[in-house]
Amino acid sequence: MHLTYFNGQWTEGNTPLFGAMDHSVWLGSSVFDGARSVRGHMPDLRLHLERVTRSAVSLGLRCPLSVDQMEALVHEGVAKFPADAELYVRPLVFGTDGFLVPVAEKSSFALTLFDAPMPPWSGFAACLSGLRRPDATMAPTDAKASALYANSSRAMRDAQQRGFDNAVMLDSEGNVTEFATANLFLVAADGTVVTPAANGTFLAGITRARVIALLAEAGVTVEQHTVKPEELSSALEIFNTGNFGKVTPCVRYEERTLAVGPVATLARDRYFAYMEQH
Secondary structure, eight states, X not given: OEEEEETTEEEESSOOOOOTTOHHHHHOOEEXXXXXXXXXXXXXXXXXXXXXXXXXXXXXXXXXXXXXXXXXXXXXXHTTXXXXXXXXXXXXXXXXXXSSSOOGGGOEEEEEEEEOOOOOTTOEEEEEEEEEOOOTTTSOTTSOBGGGHHHHHHHHHHHHHTTOSEEEEEOTTSOEEEESSSEEEEEOTTSOEXXXXXXSSSXXXXXXXXXXXXXXXXXXXXXXXXXXXHHHHTOSEEEEEEXXXXXXXXXXXXXXXXXXXXXXXXXXXXXXXXXTTO
């Protein structure tokens, strides 16, 4: 089931939003965010709504709704689904007017909620991508901009053609940034838990920050520093964090089989315990 709020009303199905001349259609001025509602629990919802507002500003747009208004709409929409639904919550802000430069005041908004069951804990396989993440001088990397996902899609498509599920992407200097679709964590050979330091080439995600904090509460320190690709070849564990799956283990990296390890398991258990309280 898809449910979208647009222009003051809720509609089911793939609701039409754009016109042929809308700035977002031909010049890419759209941003979105992804939150979750799992059996009515919506962890860090406001942080996601605040981020879509900031993302809009980064692309020269202006979200026409306040965070409070968006939050109320999310709760209204979630109530239209069964109580046990596992949903993806996607606010979208897009440009409708302007030639090359979007007219901020003409930004439009749509909120879509759709069924998206939490992925299984069985894990995924990943490889190293030959594609690179742009830095902040090349693209709006401080925003969750729709235009950035063309590069992620290419990396994913290439990985799947090679027999993997996801791809690890590097920055222009050859350092690890994240997976094509989520932030990356690893457990080094000496047991150190590491995630790449935010360097302006990827979004340091809301779930990433939550997992770092939850692990710290459990006595596990996550180090944030520059990660070289070879560190993945000797890692004891690799896992990702992101809105869609929250915490998901990588069980094969290139030709190495990896166990679902204790740190990933702890991160997942603590996140889901946190989610049950919010």
